Amino acid sequence: MRKLPKTEQPASFGFDKPARERLIDAAQTMFRFLGIRVANGLIAHEAHSNMETLVKYFGHGDALISYFIKSLIAESETVWEVMKEDHPGDPEAQLRGWLATEQESAGRPMQPQMLLARTAAELYEHRKNPQLSEIEQYWRAERRRVVGLCRSSGLRDPVELADKLLLMVHGARNERNAYGAFAPSRLLQQAGNECLVAHGAGKAKVENAVETKADRA
Helix, strand or coil: CCCCCCCCCCCCCCCCCCHHHHHHHHHHHHHHHHCCCCCHHHHHHHCCCCHHHHHHHHCCCHHHHHHHHHHHHHHHHHHHHHHHHHCCCCHHHHHHHHHHHHHHHCCCCCCHHHHHHHHHHHHCCCCCCHHHHHHHHHHHHHHHHHHHHHHHCCCCCHHHHHHHHHHHHHHHHCCCCCCCCCCHHHHHHHHHHHHHHHCCCCCCCCCCCCCCHHHHC
């Protein structure tokens, strides 16, 4: 399976960029590592700026969170772009590739799919939060895509199958490394492929989607 491109991270927040861009870069990085509840003052400090400038461009910081969510969604979309490129015109292979990629990503908390799940959990206390709605809208679009692939593959009960797959995938995304190395998500690809077979797909050899330490070196 072809590996996804690595996410580009800003190298620094020096004065080579305008203050607005520095604030966005600093927020993007700090949200990834500390969550979206990081103090605005800390973002301003890391961006070599101040609160007055942050409020001028981004109000109380909600706009920075929206930028972050949009960037995660854009990164998540690269998974599907890779599947289309690797398996053009083969929706079943795209589904299998998606499951393999999700299993690999489950042990990597900085992957965009994992960060979207974490950010949704951080926003969930306010159910009418428009930023949470952005994530939920993306997930609904993801569901429609998976249903479409199941239907295009000619599999039985495509909506039911898609929901089974999404239930497993979202469970893996929320695992948060709570189980250590021997985590339930290690079986995601196998379980997903078994679901595909149960709904009419042919059997396929399940490759190990988890990289070894040597692979990552």
